[in-house]
Amino acid sequence: MRSSVSYILSSSTSEPNMSHPDYDQYSHDHAALLVLVKHIGTQLKPKLFSKFFDRINKLVNVRITDSTGAVRNILIRYVKDHPVENNDWGDFQTHRRLLGLISLGKYDCQQELNEICRVHESFKVKYNTTLFDSRCILFGPTKNSESPTDENPVSSSSGDSEHSETTIEKFTTPSNFKTRALFYEITSPCSDLESQLNEFVNSLFWVLDSKRVERSREKLERVSLLLAPFEKKDFVGLDMESRNNKKRCTGRMTKHLGDLCLQTGMLTESLNYYAQAAEILKSVNDWLWLGAAYEGLCASSALVLYPDMQRNVPLHRNASLQEGSPRKSSQTPPAIGLGIKKSISNALVPEDISKKYREAIIHYSKYQNAGIIETEASFKAARITVEQNHALQAASFLQNVVYINLQLSEQEKIQRFETLAELYSQIGFCRKAAFCLRLAATRYVSPQNQAPNWGRCYALMLQSLPGHHLNLDPVEMRAADQGWPALQIQLMQELVVAARRTGHSALATRHMTFLLQTMWPHLSSTEQKELAVQLQSLSAQCEGSPVPLVLDSGLVVPPANLTDIPICAAFVPKDLQPHLRPRRIECDKLDTGPFLFTPIHFGGGSLDRRSRKSSSKLDFLWVQNEVCEVQLKLVNPLPFELKVSNMRLLTGGAVFESVPETIVLPPDIATSLTLNGWARESGELELSGYSTHTLGVKSNCRLRHMPVSSNYPPYYKVQVVPALPLLEVSTSFPPSVSFSNFHDENTVTSASVSLYHGESTECIITLKNASEVPVEMLEIEINSILEPSLQEQIFRCDNTEINKFLPIPPGESVNVTLYFHSVANFLAPNASVSPTIPQDMSSGMFSSMNTSIPGGSIPSRFNSSFRSSNSGQSSIAGGLTTLFQQQPSTSVIEGQLKLKYSGAEGLSSEYCRTCSVFLMLEMLPSLQVTNWDVLPAEIHSQFYLVLDIANLTTQEMELQYTPMKTMLIEGNESCRVPIPVDRCPLSKLTGLYQELNEDSLDSRNEIDVNKICSEHITDLVDLRWHLLGTDNRGIALLKGINLTLRMLDIVRMSPLNWEVKINGDIIKAQEEITCEAGDCLNLKMSVINSLQKTLQQLTLNIQFYQDYENGTLNYRMDTRLATTGCTKKSVSSLEPQAKADHECNVIFFTPGYYKMDIQCCAPESLTVTRVNTLLSTGHIWRFTPTVSFQVN
Amino acid sequence: MAVCAAIIGKDNSPKFFVTINPDEELQFQYRVLSSLDIVEDKLNSGVKGGADTKELYLGMLLSLEAHKIYGYVTNTKIKFIIVVDSTNMVLRDNEIRSMFRKIHSEYADIVSNPFYIPGEPISSKNFTTNIKNIMTGTV
Secondary structure, eight states: OOOTTTTTSSOSSSOOOOOOOOTTOOGGGGGEEEEEEEEESSSSOHHHHHHHHHHHHTOOEEEEEOTTSOEEEEEEEEESOOOHHHHGGGTTSGGGSEEEEEEEEEOSSHHHHHHHHHHHHHHHHHTTTTOOEEEEEEEEOSGGGHHHHHHTTTTGGGSOHHHHHHHHHHHSOTTTOOEEEEEEETTSOOTTHHHHHHHHHHHHHHHHHHHHHHHHHSOGGGOOOOOOGGGTTTTTTSOTTSHHHHHHHHHHHHHHHHHHHHHTTOHHHHHHHHHHHHHHHHHTTOHHHHHHHHHHHHHHHHHHHOTTOOTTOOOOTTTTSSSOHHHHHHHSSOHHHHHHHHHOSSOOOHHHHHHHHHHHHHHHTTOGGGHHHHHHHHHHHHHHHHHHTOHHHHHHHHHHHHHOOOOOOHHHHHHHHHHHHHHHHHTTOHHHHHHHHHHHHHHHTOTTOSSOOHHHHHHHHHHHTGGGTOOSOHHHHHHHOOSOHHHHHHHHHHHHHHHHHHTOHHHHHHHHHHHHHHSGGGSOHHHHHHHHHHHHHHHHHSOBOSSOEEOTTSOEEOOOOOSTTTEEEEEEEEOOOGGGOEEEOOOOOOOOOSOSOOSOOTTSOSSSTTOHHHHHEEEEEEETTSEEEEEEEEEBOSSSOEEEEEEEEEEEESOEEEOOEEEEEOBTOEEEEEEEEEEOSOEEEEEEEEEEEETTEEEEEEGGGSOGGGOOOSOEEEEEEOOOOOEEEEESSOOOSOOOSOOOTTEEEEEEEEEETTBEEEEEEEEEEOSSSOBOEEEEEEEESSOHHHHHHHEEEOHHHHTTTOSBOTTOEEEEEEEEEOOOOOBOTTTTTSOOOOTTTSOHHHHHHHHHSOTTHHHHHHHHHHHHHHHHHHHHHTTHHHHTTTTTSOEEEEEEEEEEEEOHHHHHTTEEEEEEEEEEEEEEOOEEEEEEEEEEOSSTTEEEEEEEEEEOSSSOEEEEOSSSOEEEEOTTOEEEEEEEEEOBOHHHHHHHHHTTTSSOOHHHHHHHHHHHHHHHHHHHOEEEEEETTTTEEEEEEOTTOOOOHHHHHHHBOOSEEEEEEETTEEOOTTOEEEEOTTOEEEEEEEEEEOSSSOEEEEEEEEEEEEEOSSSOEEOOOTTTEEEESOSEEEEEEEOTTOEEEEEEEEEESSOEEEEEEEEEEEOSOHHHHHHOGGGOOSEEEEOSSOEEEEEO | OEEEEEEEOTTSOEEEEEESSGGGHHHHHHHHHHHHHHHHHHHHHHHHTSSOOSOOEEEEEEEOSSEEEEEEEOTTOOEEEEEEETTOOSOOHHHHHHHHHHHHHHHHHHHHOTTSOTTSOOOOHHHHHHHHHHHHTOO
C-alpha cells in the first residue's frame, strides 16, 4: 500500500510539524463539530466529571432546521483533550479545528469560582483561532450558598471584576465574549443541561454555516492557497500566479468547501465538492490534497451508507458473519439515507470506499510529514472495513499503520498499539491483537521510555493472554492444552517480571507457579531448573498459597499449584494392618431371592465396564481415630535437592486430621512417603490429593488436576467406620520361629511349645485393651487344618469363661487360658496286621483254630476284616493317619487362635476386629506300643494285655502301667509289660447279639465287636509315663487298638457261662488235672446262655490234643485215649438263662500231657449255615483256659 | 528459499516448527501465530462461499517488512505456513505451491507412520531434515 515514492515529495529538511495523532477517529468525525470538554479545578471529582462527560457525550446528533427549511443533521464530537497544534491542520481538514469549549468546574467560594473562570478564559485564549463558542458549567455549593450565586448577576458590581465579567456576559453580551456560565447544583438533576447544550450546538452550527456560506461565495479564481502546516516552506518562491497553481488553489478550496458542507450536514453538496476537488487536484498532482479529497469522499459516502456507525458500539462480527457485507450495508441505513443515496450521484459504493481510502493513504504516504494523517486515515479506513465486515481489508489497513514511521512519544506509540489491538480484536484477529497488546506492554517499560509504567505493562500483558490461548486458570489450561507453548512460556515469563516490577510479589509468585504447572512438559530441563530457582527467589518475597488473588481490576487469578514438583508417581491409600481392619460382624444372610447372580445390571453402567469413577471407591475400610495411611511415590524432577515440607492429605467428607510430613527429595530418584492422619469422624472420606510446600509455594495437588497420563481417579473414597477397640495380645509361650503353613496376615503374635505325645500344658494369653473404647464383644475360636474332633483334643479353650471378662475397659487386661495336649496314636501302625509276638506267648488255641478251620478262606477273611478295621480306626483318628504316617518322628501341629472383638460405636454399627495368635505345637514321640497281644488271665473275668512298649525318647522313662506297677525304660529301649484288664462285659456287647439272627455280615459284626472291645481296653488302660530327665509327664492311650478275632474272644466275656466238672470237681483256672493212665474221668459240662435271647443250633464240641510246645499240636489221639459218650452234642435251642448239660467220660491210655478244648459253636446265621456248611463256625465260644491233664 | 516452515493443527496449536536460523525461532513463532488470524478468516469466508473450495493454497497471508508469509490448508484443517524472505525475488507463486505440495506429502507420510499419534507434535528427525530440504530447495 505504501507508495514506492514515499518521502520523495516531502522535504526532508522541513521541520516535522508534529500534531498528535488521534487514533480514535472515525470517518464520521469528518462531519463532526469538535468540542472540547474540560475539567477545571480540583474541586470537581473525576468521577463526577466523567459522569457529566458521558451525559454530554450522549448528545452527538443535533437536528437543526436551516433558513431554507432543510433539516441538517449535525454531528458533534466531544474530546477531553485537544492539542493546539492539531488546530493547525484545520485548513487541511476542517474537522480538526476545535470549535467549542465546555468547561466543568466546582466551587465552594468566590475565589474558586474566580479561578475556574480564569482557567476557562485561558483555554479560550489557547484555542482562540478556531473557537466559536464556549460554555462554562459551574457547580456551586448546595442550597443556601446557591442563592448568592443566583444573585450574583444582580450584585455583579460588588463581585470580583473577572467574575462579574463572566456573569454579566452570560446574561448580557454574548456577542463579544461568548462564555456563558451554567450554574447547577451538584446534586440537582440539571434538567436543562441538554437544552443548553442544544442551544450551544446551534450557536456553533450557525457560525460554521455562515463561514461556509461566506467561503462558497468567494470567487474560486481568487482564493488564496490553503496549506497544510508543513507545506508553508514548499511554496516559497513558487509562481503563485501560474495556471497550475491557480488550479491547485481552486482544488484545495473546493475540497475545503466539501469539508464545511460535510460538517454543516450538507452531504450531497460535500460529495459534489469532493468529487470536483478530486478531479482538479488530480490534474495538478497535488497528492496530499487529493488524498484528503478522497478521504472526504469516503467519509461522506460512509456517512450516507452507514449513518449509524459510531464509536462505543461493539461490533458483533459473528452475528453478521453469515450475511454478505453489501447486504448488510444496504440494510443498515434508514429510509432517508437510502433516499439520499439514490439521489446522490457522487456517493461511493461500499467496495469503492476502501479502494479510495487505499488510494488516499498511498497519496498521504508520499509525504513524511503527513504520517499522522496517514495513520489516522488507516484507522478510519479500518473502522469502515470493520463495519463492512471485510476483516482482511481491515487487517491490511491496520498492518499499514505499523509501517508508518512517526516520531511519536512512547505514550502515543503505546496508544497506537492499543488501538490496533482493539481493532484487531474487533475483526476477530485475536492473535494479532494479543501481539499488539504485548508490544504495547513492552513499550511501557522499554528503555526509551523515561517513565516506565509497570502497572500498565502488567495490565496489558494480562489482556494479551487470551490471544495466546492462555487462561490463568491452570485447570482449564491443562485441560485445553492449546496454543503455542514457546510463546506462552515467554509471555508468562514477561508477565512474571511485570508483576514483580509492579510490586505484586504475590502475583509474580502465582504466575511463576502457573508457568511451572501448566508449561512443565514444554520446558526443557534447564528451563525447568532455572524457573524453579526463579520461583524460589520470588517466593522468598511473597510466599505462594493456593488462594485466588483478586486484582484491582476485579480480575481473579485462580490458584496455581505445583503439581509437577515433585511429580507424584503413585498415590495409594493403604488398607489398615490386617489385624486392625474392621470387619462386618456376620449376620444371617439376607434372603436375596432364588438368584445368586444376575447378569443384568439395573441402572445401566454395565456397558462401560470399568469407568474411572467406579474404581475410586476403595474396597476397604478405615477406622475412626485410627492412623490411616496413604503411600505416595514422589520424584523430584529438578537437578537439586528439593525440600518438600508440610505435606498433608487433602480430604473431603468426614473430618480428617492429617499429619504434616517433611521430606527432602534427592534428584531423579523416586522416593516413597507415607502420609498419615486420623479420621475424626465416621462416614465417607474423600481423598482428593495432597498439599505441599516447596520452593516457597504452598500447593494443593488434587488428583483430578493431575496429568491425564497418570490416570488417577478424581478422588478416592474410603468408608470410615466408628471407633473400634484394639486388643494387644501376648502369650506366655515363646513366639515361634517360623510362620509356615498358616498364612494369615491377621496374626499378631505366636506361641510355640514342644510336647511329648500324651503330654498336656496350658498357655496364658493376655489381652490388653490398648484403645480408648471398651471391648464389649469378644469371641475366641481355634482354627487348624485338623478335624474338629481332633483339634478339640489338641487345643482347647473355654469359651464360656471369656464372656465373664467383658467388658474390658480401656487400659485393662485379661487372661485367657488355652490348653494344649499332644495327641498321638501310640500304637505302631502295622503291629496288628502281622502280630509278631513270639510263639511261646501264643496259646495253643491259636494252632488248634488254624487246623480246625480249613485253610484258604480264613486268611482272606482276616485280611478283609483288617482292611475294614483300618478304616474303622481311621474313623476314630481321622486326619491323624496322614499326620502320623512318619511316626515315630517329630510332628508339628499348627493352629490359630482367632479373636474377634468389638466395642463402643463400632459394635453398634456391626463392625469388629479380628486378630489371631499363631499356635505351633511340636509333638515329640514319647512311647509307642510296637506290639500287643492278649493272654487269658488266671481269673476268668480278666485277661492280660501284653504290650511291647518302646521308649522313643532319649531319656529314661518311668512307666506306670497299672495303678500299682511302674517300671523304668531306658531311652530308646523297649520292654514288654502285661497289664491285667477286666474282660469286656457282655453288657457292652448285648446289642450285637441281638442282631445275630439278622442278615448281617460277619465282618461288620467283627468290626463292631472289635470297636467295642478296643474302646473297652482304651478306657481301662492308661499308661502314665514320666520322663525323669526333663520331668515331663503324660498319658498314653491305646486308642484304636486293633484286635484279631482270637484276641476278641479272650477280651470279651463269653456269652455262655461254662461250668465244667471233672469227676464232680469244678475246674479252676490254670489248674492242672493229674490222673493215672487208665483212670476214667467223668466230664460234666453245662452251658448257660447269659444273653438276652435264644441261641439256636448250638454245637458243643470236646476235643483232646497234645501240645508239643514246639508249635506242633497233635490231634491224633485215637491210640492215646478213648472217650465214652459223645464228644459232640447239638442243642437245637437254648433259651436265655437256660442250661444245656452234657456228660462224657475219658480214659487216657498212655501217660503224657494232654489238653482238652471245649468249644461251643453257633452258626452265625441260619442262611450261612445252610449254604456253606464248611463254615459252620460262625461263633465259637471256648472254655478258657483250656484244661490240661497230666497223665502219669 | 524459505526461512521458516510450520505445521499447525486443527486447534491452531503448532505441531511442527522449523526455522533455518534457530535463534530466530521465537520471533518467527510470533509472526506465524499472527498470520493464523488471516488463515482463519480466509477459511471462514470460504465456508461463507458455500462450496468447499478445492484449492488448498491460500496464497500470501502477510507481507511484512522483511518476510512474506504463505499459507496452505489441508482438507482436515491442518495448516502449513511458509515464511519467505521478501528480498528473495526468485521464488514465484508456483514454487511456493510446489513447496507446499511437497510438505503436504511429507506430512501425509508422517501421519501414516503407525508410531505417530495424530495430534501430537511431530518430533521425527527425518521429517525435520526432509522439510528443511524442501525449504532450502535441495530436493
